[in-house]
Amino acid sequence: MAGAARTTTPSTPPEAHRIAVIGGGPGGLYAAALLKRLDPRREITVWERNAPDDTFGFGVVLSDETLGGIEHADPVVYAALQAEFVRWDDIDIVHRGSRHTSGGHGFAALGRRRLLGILHERCQELGVDLRFRAEAPPAAELSAAYDLVIAADGVHSLTREAHAEAFGPSVETHRCRYIWLAADFAFDAFRFEIAETEHGVMQLHGYPFSTKGTGESTVIVEMREEVWEAAGFAELDERDATERCAKIFADALGGRPLRGNKSAWINFRTVVNKRWSHGNTVLLGDAAHTAHFSIGSGTKLAVEDALALAACLQERPAIPDALAAYETERRPVVESTQRAARASLEWFERLPDYLGQPPRQFAFNLLTRSRRVTHDNLRLRDAHFTESVERDFGCPEGTPPMFTPFTLRDLTLRNRVVVSPMDMYSAVDGVPGDFHLVHLGARALGGASLVMTEMVCVSERGRITPGCAGLYTEGQAEAWRRITDFAHAQAPGTAIGVQLGHSGRKGSTKLMWEGIDEPLDEGNWPLVAPSPLPYKANSQRPHELDRAGLDAIREQFAAAAGRAESSGFDLLELHCAHGYLLSGFLSPLTNHRTDEYGGSPENRLRFPLEVFDAIRELWPDGKPMTVRISATDWAEGGTTADEAVGIARAFAAHGADAIDVSTGQVVSDERPAYGRSYQTPFADRIRNETGIPVLTVGAISSWDDVNSLILAGRTDLCALARPHLYDPHWTLHAAAEQGYAGPGVSWPQQYGAGSRRPQTGRTDAPKPRLKLGS
Numbered sequence: 001m002a003g004a005a006r007t008t009t010p011s012t013p014p015e016a017h018r019i020a021v022i023g024g025g026p027g028g029l030y031a032a033a034l035l036k037r038l039d040p041r042r043e044i045t046v047w048e049r050n051a052p053d054d055t056f057g058f059g060v061v062l063s064d065e066t067l068g069g070i071e072h073a074d075p076v077v078y079a080a081l082q083a084e085f086v087r088w089d090d091i092d093i094v095h096r097g098s099r100h101t102s103g104g105h106g107f108a109a110l111g112r113r114r115l116l117g118i119l120h121e122r123c124q125e126l127g128v129d130l131r132f133r134a135e136a137p138p139a140a141e142l143s144a145a146y147d148l149v150i151a152a153d154g155v156h157s158l159t160r161e162a163h164a165e166a167f168g169p170s171v172e173t174h175r176c177r178y179i180w181l182a183a184d185f186a187f188d189a190f191r192f193e194i195a196e197t198e199h200g201v202m203q204l205h206g207y208p209f210s211t212k213g214t215g216e217s218t219v220i221v222e223m224r225e226e227v228w229e230a231a232g233f234a235e236l237d238e239r240d241a242t243e244r245c246a247k248i249f250a251d252a253l254g255g256r257p258l259r260g261n262k263s264a265w266i267n268f269r270t271v272v273n274k275r276w277s278h279g280n281t282v283l284l285g286d287a288a289h290t291a292h293f294s295i296g297s298g299t300k301l302a303v304e305d306a307l308a309l310a311a312c313l314q315e316r317p318a319i320p321d322a323l324a325a326y327e328t329e330r331r332p333v334v335e336s337t338q339r340a341a342r343a344s345l346e347w348f349e350r351l352p353d354y355l356g357q358p359p360r361q362f363a364f365n366l367l368t369r370s371r372r373v374t375h376d377n378l379r380l381r382d383a384h385f386t387e388s389v390e391r392d393f394g395c396p397e398g399t400p401p402m403f404t405p406f407t408l409r410d411l412t413l414r415n416r417v418v419v420s421p422m423d424m425y426s427a428v429d430g431v432p433g434d435f436h437l438v439h440l441g442a443r444a445l446g447g448a449s450l451v452m453t454e455m456v457c458v459s460e461r462g463r464i465t466p467g468c469a470g471l472y473t474e475g476q477a478e479a480w481r482r483i484t485d486f487a488h489a490q491a492p493g494t495a496i497g498v499q500l501g502h503s504g505r506k507g508s509t510k511l512m513w514e515g516i517d518e519p520l521d522e523g524n525w526p527l528v529a530p531s532p533l534p535y536k537a538n539s540q541r542p543h544e545l546d547r548a549g550l551d552a553i554r555e556q557f558a559a560a561a562g563r564a565e566s567s568g569f570d571l572l573e574l575h576c577a578h579g580y581l582l583s584g585f586l587s588p589l590t591n592h593r594t595d596e597y598g599g600s601p602e603n604r605l606r607f608p609l610e611v612f613d614a615i616r617e618l619w620p621d622g623k624p625m626t627v628r629i630s631a632t633d634w635a636e637g638g639t640t641a642d643e644a645v646g647i648a649r650a651f652a653a654h655g656a657d658a659i660d661v662s663t664g665q666v667v668s669d670e671r672p673a674y675g676r677s678y679q680t681p682f683a684d685r686i687r688n689e690t691g692i693p694v695l696t697v698g699a700i701s702s703w704d705d706v707n708s709l710i711l712a713g714r715t716d717l718c719a720l721a722r723p724h725l726y727d728p729h730w731t732l733h734a735a736a737e738q739g740y741a742g743p744g745v746s747w748p749q750q751y752g753a754g755s756r757r758p759q760t761g762r763t764d765a766p767k768p769r770l771k772l773g774s
Helices: 026-038 064-073 075-084 112-126 139-145 158-162 225-230 238-248 298-315 319-349 359-367 375-381 383-393 434-445 474-490 547-566 581-586 601-618 641-653 680-690 703-712 722-726 730-737 749-754
Strands: 018-022 043-048 059-062 086-088 091-095 098-102 107-111 129-132 148-151 169-183 190-197 200-210 216-224 266-273 281-283 406-408 411-413 417-419 450-457 495-501 571-576 625-630 658-662 694-696 717-720
Touching (some): 018 139, 026 112, 026 148, 059 112, 059 200, 059 216, 064 075, 064 298, 075 107, 075 112, 107 112, 112 129, 148 158, 158 281, 169 238, 216 238, 298 319, 375 383, 375 703, 383 703, 434 474, 450 474, 450 571, 495 547, 547 571, 571 601, 581 601, 581 625, 625 641, 658 680, 680 694, 703 717, 722 730
Parallel strands (some): 043 129, 091 190, 417 717, 571 625, 658 694, 694 717
Antiparallel strands (some): 190 200
């Protein structure tokens, strides 16, 4: 091993004077160059197993944000990159012979080989020791001889795998195959092209990275694994596969050939690590995390990692402090990028679901697939394109998508915003009181087209807590009538819906703010469930329902529905989600029955469908019924997304008018993948695979999100909870902020003076009129 072992005293945290870098990709090279530039005294060695001119892939895309960081940190590298970049603004989407162009996006790309060459030159200028065609010693050996080891050894990182117990890696392999190729001409835009072949759907992602001579473009061909197999690509070598791809996408390529570079068909792997450092070894780039190529983020993330690591080492010379700061700074950014990348990846995996969309809507859907490009953002980039999508959708001029109407049976909702059910735990003996009148009344006045009650329980023993509202007595029905009368009289055009449910094994618990899902200290009532499984270790064990119990509960639901009709509700939702009684039948994690109500998905559906049928039979034919489901349990062995589609189909076949798609809360050890509009992909899939109208819920917080989801065809209605707690008049304010005053929203007469956004400060200061020369 070259060099002496590093020595430190316990009282002096080590500093990064001798640095080993494993992997000579863009991230590793840029980290080496930055760290050497910041302190020329550092001894930095980079090990790269390949030759200097070896590279895989072709073009690299970097954002203006990343370039800004490079410019600030190393103007020499930035200037070299600027001289090489190809820049363009347009995205072309070609589908079924229709080509739609959206502008204003702003891309910059260059060849990966040239990028590496620039970084090689910079490292050599600065005195970094570059060792090509050299396998790095194991990280454990390097960490004993160097102050810092940077593992930038890629998605297949040997360092990560050698210390898996420390880094805690998770690697997920996805269902599409793709291959990196190149064309010897420059596309004039970022191009997405869809080919519907006899074997299935294939897609091309193409973009220019050089305009020298005839130019060069990266071409990625991607398809689902089963399509790849059916098309026979598994039997083709690189040359034959490349020729085959060129024929399939001959129109996009203008009949020109494609070429490979040791190109192989691979499945994308998402890499996540619980920790990014171990002792003095730190992961960087693909070794630490990956994000799907469809959002062009791999090299970008690696370069940004290098910038952050160098800055943290400069600000905190003690290596442990610097590595902790690096991970703290980068992890939220990376996780956000990975969420966007996963949304994009899954969109392309489900591409066949969207092929029937109108061409412009399909293009809009593709552009907004990652949720980073939104309706409002796209309007700023290309107003003409966005307005054309709105016209095709049916938006009257000046009407945002969220303010278009939607009809379920005889009920026409004037806009697409729903106040989602929110348990208030404020009823007395199941009777909603003044709090409910003010709470629901305020939100009815707030502009949403549909206001949903909390889960209203069908029996006293079906309550979650002593504070839960019910519809099991006539007195409760009269109290609800007071609320619906107020909403209909004071907020004309606003519908009010009731959600009926039974707590099942999650009942007899404290009020949320006293201890969510915690059993009552006293006054407990017995619980029932599909199977005698407690929700948590300290929860009450429920009794397994027998035939008599099933019949009784079915009748309780029917009786509550009758009272809901007399109470004046416009819509009824059956709660089959979140681990409550009916949800407990649907999930294999909570239903262990061996009779006709357990086992197969069809059997687990049997009792919830019996309850639904009993309600639908007496609920007025002109009034809609919806069903809320948990589309995933976020737990191994639970309800899958495929099963959720089947559950939705079954309820629709029995007369459900829409599916309210939520997730989780079925088992206490769930591991949800939280994030902005994180539940929407489940609703999107159900809607576009089945054609059933859906409501989507979950971390939808802005009117821009609502417009984007509606216009892309990912949902029909958006249900928002917390935003309506923050602002009861959320929908009215969304209209004001967009300058909308049409029929999709109505301000109460008493509030009319507030229908324009208040001024927040003086904006009429005199503007400079003269510019004086120096």
